[in-house]
Amino acid sequence: MAEKKRGWKELPIGAIIDEAGSSEKFKTGDWREGRKPVLNKDKCTNCLLCWIFCPDSAIIVSNNEMKGFKYDYCKGCGICANQCPIGAIEMVPEEE
Amino acid sequence: MAEDLIEIRWHGRGGQGAKTAALLFGEAAIDTGMFIQAFPEYGPERTGAPIKSFNRLSKKPIRLHSGITNPNIVLVLDPTLLKTIDVLEGLEKGGILIVNTHKSPKEMREELSVEPGILVYTLDASKIAMETIGMNKPNTPMLGALARVTHILDFDKMLESIERKLKKKFRGKPEEIVSKNMEAIKTAHKMTKGEE
């Protein structure tokens, strides 16, 4: 399971991260405390305010359309639901 | 320390050019192949306040970086300093005192109780400066006096060097300011008086 951590001689110079997009490996979805956002596709107007306001990159957008959530990166903060001008996003208990 | 080392102390007031004189003399000495130091009394600069500046000259590289306490030569740019500053401090037998004053060297020796063995020279540098430059800037005339008294530098070479430096310093100012300063130095060189 656990990735083998590199020794000091194997690290890139200057404590940099030399791999682009490595934050994808860091799944923050398990930070959610029991509530997750769900989308009501019928109400959604694809204004994409949720995409703008999401502090991570948990909103899936394709062809300018809101498609749903990447739950691996959603911390359940609820900002998207709060910002949605027409109430198309609802925070619901995790079990549902 | 090193026997061929010459140490000079300049007394003036902030704004009179004691520092510039030390720098000009130092640069002229470099142009004649010598090693030098030129430094002001370290610290905040205040117009009118008594200040000191210093020179070290040698034919060999100078490694000493301490202050100068026993100069071989002392120059006083402003005679009003004589009342408040001990310009003779650290000046030992064989030393030289050069004062900007209308008084004679003999009068100066009596006034300051200069001990025998120290040579006294005087020059009315302020008067020369007024007549040539048109301002009381006694620093360049005092350079003429220094050259006359000490023969440390070849006078013609020193003149060449100073003229070059002044042209740079006064770049953009009327050209005559340089020629007037040069005239002041040459006049001072002639007028400097020692004791009979």
Place this chain on the structure above:
Amino acid sequence: MKVVAKTANEAMAEAMRQINPDVVAAYPITPSTEIVQIFSRFVADGEVDTEFVPVESEHSAASACTGAAAAGARVMTATSSQGLALMNEVLFVTPALRLPIVICAINRTLSAPINIHCDHSDTMDQRDSGWMQFYVEDSQEAYDSVIQAVRITEEAFLPAIVSADAFILSHSLQRIEMLEDEEVQDFIGEHKTPYSVLDVDNPITVGPLDLQDYYFEHKRGEAEAMRKTPPIIKKVDREFGERFGREYGLIEEYRIKDANKAIVVMGSTAGTAKEVVDTLRQDGEKVGVVKVKAFRPWPREDINKSLEGLEYVAVMDRAEGMNGFGSPLFTEVRSSLYEIDKRPDIYGYVYGLGGRDVKPRDLKKVFDDLKKVESGKKIERVNYLGVRE
């Protein structure tokens, strides 16, 4: 080559002009103000291509410099005393990011009491920050060292502070030999950078959070970089010597070979000490000087080789370590000597704080003290030279 008269401030500013860095971000402070003032004139007159950033504080200067270096620029700045102290937070970042920057530092004491004059407490405050530190004896060495430092920092990928004594050097006109602009450019060569945050083809993250799992490894790597600097410094110094005839070493030995007593000292006082040694040698005394030029990296091997076999050594600190014992140079030298068998009896001297003048007679007194020890008398292990009791 041309012979000119320059103060250390002027000499360092001229070196900066000839180096022509990409970025200089600076904030003025006595006594290093002139360096930046003169350099800003070079910028205004178009004599350099530098992007000059007149920032609002030294913290910002260090930040802008570090950022510019991370972007791949050749970067320099200048400061002193409180300015260097205000940079402190950022100064730990620069070497950890392995960025080559050169600071021209004029050694001025730290407040309080407030004082603008020379001692080494400002750079000593940075001794664990990961910057190389070079202390110079005169204007010539200040000029040469700044030029050398560009090469050294870009081969080691660590930043360096080149420091010269406040006023004693910064404001003292001296004879120096300046190189031609092309010679300097040819010596420093193309700018080398470990990475560039602006390289969009190779995207990287600079300065990310680094917790228990990797911080230690990154620090270990940084420490290794410093360990590897001595041969780099020596190589660059040797090449400088071959080309231009002046070489300095990590340390300089002066009349040490047959000496039984020596003074270890940094900065302008080394010159005064050499004069004192020459005088004492005329009286037949076997005395010498070891000038420490590189304080970081600490030149342990050179120091040990130099002091091994000597009988009495006085280490001169122009800073108070406030550790209740000895000051930084003293404790470093003493610690190094622990590993050699024939080690000298060693004493510490704190001197010249706040610009207190150090005269030849003061340094002669130090040798006199060592003579007393030789004749069986006891003296304090750590002493204060030239302070009123």
